[in-house]
Amino acid sequence: MQAEQEAQFQEFVRARWSHLVRTAYLLTGDAHHAEDLTQTALAKAYRSWRRVARADNPEAYVRRMLVSCNSDRFRKRRVAESLTAAPPETAGREAGYAGVDERGALLGALAQLPPKQRAVVVMRYWEDLSEAEVADVLGCSIGTVKSQASKGLAKLRTYPGLARMTPSGLGGSR
Numbered sequence: 001m002q003a004e005q006e007a008q009f010q011e012f013v014r015a016r017w018s019h020l021v022r023t024a025y026l027l028t029g030d031a032h033h034a035e036d037l038t039q040t041a042l043a044k045a046y047r048s049w050r051r052v053a054r055a056d057n058p059e060a061y062v063r064r065m066l067v068s069c070n071s072d073r074f075r076k077r078r079v080a081e082s083l084t085a086a087p088p089e090t091a092g093r094e095a096g097y098a099g100v101d102e103r104g105a106l107l108g109a110l111a112q113l114p115p116k117q118r119a120v121v122v123m124r125y126w127e128d129l130s131e132a133e134v135a136d137v138l139g140c141s142i143g144t145v146k147s148q149a150s151k152g153l154a155k156l157r158t159y160p161g162l163a164r165m166t167p168s169g170l171g172g173s174r
Contacts, residue, residue, distance in 0.1 A: 009049050013042060016059055020066060026122040027070045029111040037073065041065040063127075064137045067119050085161055105161030112159065117152035124149050 020041070025034035045052050045062050055061040085108045110118055116138070123134045124145065134145045156162060 029107050037069055040069045060137055109156050109159035109162050113152050117148045120148040121152040
């Protein structure tokens with residue numbers, strides 16, 4: 001890789017690292033897996049940076065790599081992970097921790113969704129991408145994005161941890 005391309009890649013990573021890790025976290029539900037996933041996607045992007053940099057939207061290209069690497073993670077290792085809705089022990093509940101509880105409930109609910117539905121819900125409603133942008137990232141039709149989003153939201157609405165939240169709690173500022 002030439003020095004100019006190397007500098008471009010390094011600048012991209014500096015500017016987008018936290019955003020990509022946050023997206024990966026929402027896809028995986030685990031901070032360590034999210035960092036590993038982001039590093040894997042960026043390693044692949046580095047190897048083909050000329051092509052990535054020429055894309056209309058390099059961030060979307062790398063985001064697509066994140067989703068693909070996350071899917072590969074499940075294909076390669078069929079290790080059963082047992083995710084629980086809550087940790088085994090909880091400390092005293094204070095009003096200041098309500099946002100943490102809500103966030104934990106949301107992450108637990110996202111973890112119950114199939115990978116494609118989770119990817120659509122995360123990109124559509126957390127990343128605030130349009131249906132067309134999500135379809136482009138996932139390499140599917142807009143209709144598939146709509147159906148996966150509908151099914152994913154329907155499952156999220158039935159998740160017990162989210163049922164007790166108020167509408168203002170689900171859309172509050174952070």
